[in-house]
Amino acid sequence: GENVEQHPSTLSVQEGDSAVIKCTYSDSASNYFPWYKQELGKGPQLIIDIRSNVGEKKDQRIAVTLNKTAKHFSLHITETQPEDSAVYFCAASKRNAGNMLTFGGGTRLMVKP
Amino acid sequence: DVKVTQSSRYLVKRTGEKVFLECVQDMDHENMFWYRQDPGLGLRLIYFSYDVKMKEKGDIPEGYSVSREKKERFSLILESASTNQTSMYLCASSLPGPRGYTFGSGTRLTVV
Numbered sequence: 001g002e003n004v005e006q007h008p009s010t011l012s013v014q015e016g017d018s019a020v021i022k023c024t025y026s027d028s029a030s031n032y033f034p035w036y037k038q039e040l041g042k043g044p045q046l047i048i049d050i051r052s053n054v055g056e057k058k059d060q061r062i063a064v065t066l067n068k069t070a071k072h073f074s075l076h077i078t079e080t081q082p083e084d085s086a087v088y089f090c091a092a093s094k095r096n097a098g099n100m101l102t103f104g105g106g107t108r109l110m111v112k113p
Numbered sequence: 114d115v116k117v118t119q120s121s122r123y124l125v126k127r128t129g130e131k132v133f134l135e136c137v138q139d140m141d142h143e144n145m146f147w148y149r150q151d152p153g154l155g156l157r158l159i160y161f162s163y164d165v166k167m168k169e170k171g172d173i174p175e176g177y178s179v180s181r182e183k184k185e186r187f188s189l190i191l192e193s194a195s196t197n198q199t200s201m202y203l204c205a206s207s208l209p210g211p212r213g214y215t216f217g218s219g220t221r222l223t224v225v
Contacts (some may be wrong), residue, residue, distance in 0.1 A: 014143070029221075031211065032210065032211035032212065034213045034214075036213075036216075041218075042218055043117075043203055043205075043216030043217050043218045043219050044156075044203070044216045045216070046213040046215070049212075049213055054173050089116065089155065089156065093210055093211040094211065097208060099144050099163070099207050099208075099210025099211055099212065100158065100161065100171075100186070100210075101211075103156040103186070104155065105153070105155040106155050106156075
């Protein structure tokens with residue numbers, strides 16, 4: 001089955017700096033890669049996703065890149081703000097009956113004012 | 114605003130009790146999922162369902178069962194609660210994939 005590894009497990013940056021979180025996946029058939037943000041006391045919320053037919057996607061201060069050959073994808077957050085502090089999860093999926101996502105272990109991002 | 118609602122935010126149960134965690138979604142989603150979240154272990158899939166009365170085991174189904182009698186409701190059952198089932202439980206739903214999930218806010222269960 002699919003295995004998703006996520007690094008780093010914790011990341012501390014200064015407000016205004018950029019943050020990068022990286023994930024690798026094992027199943028070359030995976031074709032959908034979402035990213036979730038989980039704030040304290042809440043469920044994870046989808047913030048951006050990318051499909052295997054594109055290499056990069058951007059939404060304001062966040063972007064995701066995908067390298068299918070190397071089987072890794074990354075989340076980039078620019079001009080970080082204290083409200084970006086949260087746990088971020090990557091995930092991978094391929095077309096299947098249940099739309100099962102395999103999640104990475106999570107990254108706790110701390111943005112220091 | 115679309116929603117996945119979990120019936121309880123916090124629950125405290127005794128060892129050996131039968132525990133029901135309820136999840137309701139208002140988006141007419143076919144797929145529903147139960148995950149548990151533990152520090153250092155990320156999100157682990159317990160069970161999922163891609164249709165009414167259908168269920169599939171995830172990665173850690175032992176000690177759990179599920180029920181999906183109606184499309185909008187997916188229940189997780191702990192047949193005999195044990196202390197190692199103390200955890201945060203997250204319910205999610207989605208349309209047929211691959212696509213993202215909508216998660217509920219979670220139920221923090223403590224078994225004493």
